[in-house]
Amino acid sequence: MKVCVTATGNSVESPLDPRFGRAAFFVLVDTDSMEFECIRNDAAFTGGGAGVTASQLMVDKGVDAVVTGNIGPNAMNVLKAVGIGVYRGVNGSVKENVERLKKGLLDKIEDSVPPHYGKGFGWRQV
Amino acid sequence: MKIAVLSGKGGTGKTAVSVSLAALIPGSQYVDCDVEEPNGYIFLRPRIGKSISVELLVPTVDVQKCTGCGLCARVCQFNAIAVVRGKVLVFPEICHYCGACTIACPEGAIKEVPRQIGVVEISQDGAFIHGRLNTGESTGVPIVDELKRNLKEDAHPILDCPPGVSCSVVHAIEGCDYCILVTEPTPFGLYDLEIAVKLMERMGIPFGVVTNKASEGVDLIDEFCEKRGIDVLVKLPFSVEVAKAYSQGILPIDVDDEWRARLALLYEKVKRGSNK
Numbered sequence: 001m002k003v004c005v006t007a008t009g010n011s012v013e014s015p016l017d018p019r020f021g022r023a024a025f026f027v028l029v030d031t032d033s034m035e036f037e038c039i040r041n042d043a044a045f046t047g048g049g050a051g052v053t054a055s056q057l058m059v060d061k062g063v064d065a066v067v068t069g070n071i072g073p074n075a076m077n078v079l080k081a082v083g084i085g086v087y088r089g090v091n092g093s094v095k096e097n098v099e100r101l102k103k104g105l106l107d108k109i110e111d112s113v114p115p116h117y118g119k120g121f122g123w124r125q126v
Numbered sequence: 127m128k129i130a131v132l133s134g135k136g137g138t139g140k141t142a143v144s145v146s147l148a149a150l151i152p153g154s155q156y157v158d159c160d161v162e163e164p165n166g167y168i169f170l171r172p173r174i175g176k177s178i179s180v181e182l183l184v185p186t187v188d189v190q191k192c193t194g195c196g197l198c199a200r201v202c203q204f205n206a207i208a209v210v211r212g213k214v215l216v217f218p219e220i221c222h223y224c225g226a227c228t229i230a231c232p233e234g235a236i237k238e239v240p241r242q243i244g245v246v247e248i249s250q251d252g253a254f255i256h257g258r259l260n261t262g263e264s265t266g267v268p269i270v271d272e273l274k275r276n277l278k279e280d281a282h283p284i285l286d287c288p289p290g291v292s293c294s295v296v297h298a299i300e301g302c303d304y305c306i307l308v309t310e311p312t313p314f315g316l317y318d319l320e321i322a323v324k325l326m327e328r329m330g331i332p333f334g335v336v337t338n339k340a341s342e343g344v345d346l347i348d349e350f351c352e353k354r355g356i357d358v359l360v361k362l363p364f365s366v367e368v369a370k371a372y373s374q375g376i377l378p379i380d381v382d383d384e385w386r387a388r389l390a391l392l393y394e395k396v397k398r399g400s401n402k
Contacts, residue, residue, distance in 0.1 A: 048264060049205025049220040056199060059210040074217050082210045115219075115262075 001031045003101060004058055005094040006068040010038040012095040018069025019118035020086075021051030027094045028061060031102055036094075050118075051075030058084055067097045067106060076112040127400055128283045130302040130331075134318030136289035138310045139338035139362070142372060144286035145169040146379045146389045148253075154282040157273055158256035159298040161244060161266040166286055167256060168375045175250035178276075180257070180269045182223040183238035187214040191235035198227035198236060219262060246272045253281070270297045290318075291325045299325075304400035305333040306359070306392070311345035319347065323356065332399050334359040336392065359395045360388040 006023035007014040012034075017023040022044045028037045039061075043053040051071070055078035058066060066079065067089040079086055087106040089097040100106050131144045141158075145166050148156035158166040185198070185207070194212030206220040207227060218241055228236045244259040246269060255276055257269035266288070274297070277283045287298045299305055307322050309315040319335065326333045333356075337347045340361040351358050363384060371381040379386040 043205065046205065049217065052208050052215075052217055052220065053205040056208045056210065059208075074220070077217075078208045078210060078215055081213065081215060 001064045002062055003029050003031055003065045003067060003098055004061070004063045005029065005089065005097050006066075007038075007094050010040070012036050012098075013093050015093060016067070016069065016089045016091065016097055018089075020066070020068040020071040021054045021075055022118035023054070023068065026054070026057065028063065029094065029098050031098060034098075048116075049074070052078060055079050055084075065101065067101055068109075070113040070117060071109060072115055072117060073112040074115070127304065127397070128277065128279075128285065128302040129304050129306065129396060129400070130285040130287055130299040131306045131308060132287035132291075132295055132299065132322060133289060133308045134291060134320075134322035135309065135315050138308045138315060139336075140289070140308050141166055141169070141286055142338070142368075142378050143306065143308050143336060143362075143389070143392075144284050146377055146385065147393060148284050149377055149379060150386070150389055151282055151284070151393060153253075154284055155252065155278045156254050157277065157283050157285045159270050159273055159285050159294065160288040161257035161259040161269045161273075161294065162288060164256040164258055167254070169377050170254055171375075172249035172254035173251075174247045176248045178246040178248070178272060179242050180244045180246060180272050181240035181242050182221075182268060183225070184218045184221045184223060184241045185216055185227050185236045186239050187216065188235045188237065191233045193233055193235075195232070197230045197232065201226045201230040219264065222265070244269045246276060248276060252278060266294045267297050270294050274298070274301075291321055296325070296329070299329065299331060302331055304396050305331050306336055306396065307333055308336045308338055309347055310339045311337055311341070311347050313346070316346050316350055319350070323354070334395065334399060337361045339364040357395070357399065360392045362388060 005027045006017040007025045007027045008017045010025050023041050026039045043050045051074045055075045059082050065085045067087045086109045088109050131140050133140050148154050158164040196209040199207040199209045204222045206217045208215045243263045246257045248255045257273050259266040285298050287295050309319040335358050368378045368382050
């Protein structure tokens, strides 16, 4: 299975980034071999549509599941349309989150946060 | 003569000055360009006679013709289209109606359809006009453009602009004969005034400054304007009475004779300083 974890850095040791569309990096991990690929998120600072672009990337890269903190409505619509599961990660590294996902310890996210939520680096969290 | 009232900083008194001028100048037309939060109607209490729907063209996809090639998503500069597993998903709220997707589609599968983003409302006597942008829309510029198509050129339009110096402000002041920059004697007021002055210089429109909530003596706005050779047209004194009345939808000029006198003086100075 191919999992994407949103991260603040470009390795499996990097902490989880709680934003999806505006995450700093996407770390794509193969859960069987633990091989990984890091993609810098060039859309992180665009005015709008960051979530749509990130979701398109997930689809194009053949990702099966996404682990992040919060996800916006547009991104959610795209991922739902193709059946990519979205899971709420915990405070910790990419590696820890992948391990937890494999053990079934992460909750599936069904609800999205409002548009532009991640623009202030996700600080507006309740 | 078209007069625009803007500020840079929000809450300095653009609307207070605009509605007062509109009430003072016989035969004028008040134009509320602050389409995200129009509030001039609270003071001028117009009877709305006509409503114009403002619409933009957004793409829809003919699934019979679409091959799912993804070109439309790639040309979209605003990330408003995703193509997943051969299916096109359009996000109209993000769309900037440029039409690139329609041009790019090799199959002719994209058609543009109108989508309402707000309205322009005109009073029965035509002396009042404002725009309203629907909540959640990304840009008010098309509504400002529609307002400007409905100006009564012979009626001294007074354009009450949105705060800041964003695209909708630029569109509002374009073609105006004079700009009144309303500010307040605070560091924030000065900071945003400097940005508004830069816009004036770039656009080459004659302008002057009104200092609202002013106290006696020389303040930081006077010092800045002196240094830059900018006219401080009038200073409007800080007044609890005016603030109280304003909070109840009562015009400042109806409770404060000083406001009335200084606004009349302001209009005289604007007439002398404008292009027309």
